[in-house]
Amino acid sequence: xxxxxxxxxxxxxxxSDYPEPFGEPCKERSNRNxxxxxxxxxIGAQLFLLPPGAWSSQRHxxxxxxxxxxxxxxxxxxxxxEGEVMLEPGDFVGFPAGxxxxxxxxxxxxxxxxxxxxxxxxxxxxVSYSDIDMQINGRSFGGAYTNKRGExxxxx
Numbered sequence: 001x002x003x004x005x006x007x008x009x010x011x012x013x014x015x016s017d018y019p020e021p022f023g024e025p026c027k028e029r030s031n032r033n034x035x036x037x038x039x040x041x042x043i044g045a046q047l048f049l050l051p052p053g054a055w056s057s058q059r060h061x062x063x064x065x066x067x068x069x070x071x072x073x074x075x076x077x078x079x080x081x082e083g084e085v086m087l088e089p090g091d092f093v094g095f096p097a098g099x100x101x102x103x104x105x106x107x108x109x110x111x112x113x114x115x116x117x118x119x120x121x122x123x124x125x126x127v128s129y130s131d132i133d134m135q136i137n138g139r140s141f142g143g144a145y146t147n148k149r150g151e152x153x154x155x156x
Contacts, residue, residue, distance in 0.1 A: 074113030102130025
């Protein structure tokens with residue numbers, strides 16, 4: 001099979017592309033975009049590694065993308081509008097598109113945490129950030145970060 005890959009070197013991204021100062025809590029996270037490395041464009045699949053103290057993202061929710069998180073290693077903390085839950089390997093959680101439940105994962109443990117995220121890719125998707133004055137329109141397709149009044153953050 002042409003698209004079958006048992007092992008492929010997938011580039012590692014470190015940090016986030018958030019405008020400062022919003023990227024600071026995510027500066028040590030790393031991720032590997034497995035979907036892109038496989039040539040897929042209709043789904044997203046990323047493998048995240050959070051060292052102790054790192055955040056996966058700012059708390060956010062999506063208008064048009066479902067999101068699934070599956071924990072592989074460690075004991076990260078899921079933070080949502082409902083509160084905090086410690087996760088462990090084998091735990092998973094889903095966030096339906098349009099559900100205004102800001103969420104992210106923080107590693108408060110002493111060991112690395114590893115998890116997989118899977119989502120659909122939808123050009124209509126907007127992302128709203130619950131705790132900060134930031135949003136992005138068309139996130140998956142080159143949208144720009146703005147404040148909630150629509151004013152763009154400077155590109156650095």
